[in-house]
Structures are given as structure tokens and as C-alpha cells.
Amino acid sequence: MSQRPPYLVFGAPALGDEELAEVIDCVRSGWLGTGPRVKRFEADFAAYKGVPAELAAGVNSCTAALHVSMVAAGLEPGAEVITTPMTFCATVSAILHAGLTPVLADVDPVTQCIDPRAIEAAITPRTQAIIPVHFAGRPCDMDAILAIAARHHLVVIEDCAHAIETEYRGRKAGTFGDFGCFS
Template identity: 80%
Template sequence: MGETPTTEPFLVFGAPDIGEAEIAEVEACLRSGWLGTGPRVARFEREFAAYKGVAPAQVVAVNSCTAALHVAMVAAGLEPGAEVITTPLTFCATVNAIIHAGLTPVLADVDPLTQNLDPAAVEAAITPRTRALLPVHFAGRPCDMDRLMAIAAKHGLVVIEDCAHAIETEYRGRKAGTFGDFGCFSFYVTKNVVTGEGGMILGRDEAHIARAKVLALHGMSKDAWHRFGDQGYKHYQVVEAGFKYNMMDLQAAIGIHQLARVEAAWRRRAALWARYLDAFADLPIGLPAAAEPDTRHAYHLFTIMVDEARSGLARDAFLEAMNAARIGTGVHYLAVPEHPYYQQRFGWRPAQWPNAMRLGRSTASLPLSPALDEGQVERVIGAVRRLLGGSGAGGRPLPGRG
């Protein structure tokens, strides 16, 4: 396929940019003797709330975005079996959380350009049993929240935003996660703010968030910091059958400093995004659409669409060749109905959502970490160009890294 074997180090897809501040904070946490949910989690919650421009009482840290989605749906009080409309172009966790909450997932196709939920498809998917809408801000691009919120208001739907890709995302001056009843965020190791594993729930209603906080730790009225802290033992009461979804201080120790650098990391990824667009402009592949006016893209995933008829190389063959070049790539995502579990349980077939099916079968995600240096960027660009019809690295040098 034009690639010769290389002995260069493997370039990990989505490798986090960990600095000395994170390392020092983790060491301090270990030496403190307090690793579980405690003062660092509380600090991380306060600072995340400040970044989003909401009150501290409107957020609660959890151990994953999946947990955040699950708890949000339970806290919303949706009746068992109620239908929740979401996108087929998402990670399985989005649909699994709906199932675990005792609800019924319903898929609506995506817009082929933005790759986000198509509001017209959402409207067509609504039935008398629909109770909630779960839009995913795919790759960091905001959904059309004006239209989606209008649909939700018209039909009286709860809105839970999946913001796993969208910490920095904005739509018409408002931050992603602040439109719906809940916004759910991820701090997984490949995300824009990293805690290793971790998530956050943001809620419009402080009473709903107070319930989410209880649900996320066994349904107890006190968390461990308040039970065992230096103010003396505090009795607790179990008020609901909750879950074990709390974040640890050990995770928050990383997140505190990741969040402090979130804007610098966003600018770095924006520069890398522009470099890729420039370097691949002449290749016979699909590239991400420009950000819509009055929005802010989080630049979480840079996905290219590899069509064998255009490029002469199948998507999976491209992934294999990149791996042979020791460059990590990803697939975001095979459409949810491609997976056997959902086909068997719901009778879904990929062709029912043709845009998501086509995108899922052609997409490949390239490394976009702010930790990439210039040499690594040139390796990625050079490999893509050699495989998909160009030659050389191409593009202008990337600022900010030598």
C-alpha cells in the first residue's frame, strides 16, 4: 500500500498532554492519605462550574460520562420504558445509558455535513411515548440547539446533552451543556480535559443535581469526605438505591490542572486542525465541514472520510496501513445499528439510518492531541498523503511546538 515498515515509536492515538503540575498534584494527593472523593473533587467541581458560568451547586463529578448520562436520566424522573431519541453516530455508551436507565432508545439520522442529529429526523421520530432528547455534540461541533430546543419545548421533552466531546463547545454565545436540563461531560484519557476516567453532570435545576449527587454515591445523604473528615464522623442515611459512580480525588488531582490549561490546549488543537485541513485539501477524501457561524468547535476529533471509489483505498485498509506506519488512528464511530446486540434486541438495521451508516463505514480519526510535536505532525500528514493520493508532508508549519 505504499508504506514501508518503520522502526519509529508508535504514535498513540489520543495520548494526553500531562504536565508537571498534574504529576505534583497526584503525588500530593497520594501523600495526603485521602484518595477517594474529597477536597480535590470539590475543587474540581467548583472550577468546572466557574468555567461553564454556572453555580457550584449545579455540577457533580462522577466516574464517567456514561455514569453521568445514566444518573441524569434517573434524576430526571422519566417513567420506565419512555422513549429517548438520540443519534446512531455515537459511542455505544450513549445508548447503553438509556437502556440501563430502564428507557427505550430511538434513533434519528444525522445531517451528512455536520454529522450531528438532524432536527427534521428528530421531529419525524417523535411518538406519544417520547419523553426525552439526547443530542451528542459530535467531535466537538455543537448541535443545532435552537431547533432541537424548539422541538423539545413543543413536545414537552427533557433534554440531556451528551457533551463528551464538547467541553469548550459554544453555540451562539452559550456553552454546550447549559441548554438542556442536563449536560454530561467526559474526562476519559482521550478527551480534551483528562482525569483518566471521569465525568461531570451539569444541571439547570439545583434540586435535580442534588438528587444526582445522592444517586451517584449509593443514595447516601453524606459522602465519605463529610463522614470521615476532620470535623468528626457524620452519620449518613440511605435515601435512594443509588450507584457507585463517584469521582476520586486522585482523578480530580489531574483534572484540576488539565482544566487550568483548557484554553491553551484548545488553541493548540485548533492550530493542528487548520494544519490538517491545509495539508489534505487536495486529497480525494472527505474533510470536516467548517464550524458554523456564531459557534465554537471544541476540535475534539479530526475525522476524514475514506471512500475506496475516490481514493483507491478502503477505510479499513487505510487503518491497517497507518498502524503499519506506527501511527494510531480511531473509528468514530461505526453506527450503533452495526453492532449485533442492538440488532438482536431492537431489530435495527444500519440502512434505516443511511447517513450514519455511510459515515460510520468511511470515517477515520487522526491524532489530535496538543502533546503532538512538529515531527509527529509531519509523520501523520506524510503517511496520510502517501496512502491517499498525495506526496510529502504538505501544509504550513504548525506554531507552538518545535
């Protein structure tokens, strides 16, 4: 890993010689799709998150992970999915792409994460899932969100695009809901 200057640029990852060497090795290996590196990445990522290796699936982006999670959850066409307005457009576009209906519930003004009371107020008989976004690395109130989900039988899909290293009560983001999606 290379060192960067103290000013942290949003959206500018630290890419150094190790990453470059890995890309070159990958191209030279001839495996550009699903191959041994994807398997290794899934196993390493699952180990980092402290979950069994078979629970990690490599896809191309958080957008794809969100979409595939909603499809895998078997939600009914047109069902309502509650999420936050403080997010990147991919959270809502993945809901639309899965043939579902986004419903926005407001955020806590301090944490900028979805407010569990707003989730509760947005629930209707057509609600089938919640997508909390751990905004800018801050964890959502997962205790409250999981309690609401259990009470109303809702699927929870964590949008962890900002939260690869985020923890909540000592546990890693992405391991609370039925699915955790990463960039």
C-alpha cells in the same frame, strides 16, 4: 502542561508534570473518593461553564453522568429517548442501563450532529427525552432542539463527551439542556 508535537492523536490527552503532581498529592492526601479536590473541581468546572457551583456534580465518567441524569430526570420505565447513531456506544448503553428505550434519529450529513427534523419525525407518545451529542466538538442545532423539546415537553440531556470547549452562539455546551454530561 507539556507541549505535544503538531500531530494531534485522538484520545491522547496532554498529561504533564502538573497533572502528575496533582495525582501524587491526591494519593498522599489519603482522599481517594469524594473529598476537597472533587469540591474544587466542581467549583472550577462550574465557573468555567459560567453556571452556579451547586449545579456541577463530579462523577467518574460521561457514561455515569448520562445514566445519573436519566435517573434524576425521573423518566418513566421503558420511555423512549431519542439520540444519534453517530456516537460512542456509551450514549445508548446508558439509556438501556437506565431502563429506557433508545430511538435513533439520523444526523445531518455535513455536521454529523443529530438532525432536528429527524428528531421531530421520531417522536411518539412514549418519547420523554432527547440526547443530542455534540459530535467531534461541533455543536448541535440547540435552538431547534430546544424548541422541539419545549413543544413536546421533553427532557434534554446534552452528551458533551467531545465538547468540553464547544460553544454554540457564544454559550458553552452543556448549559442548554436540563443536564450536560462530560467525559
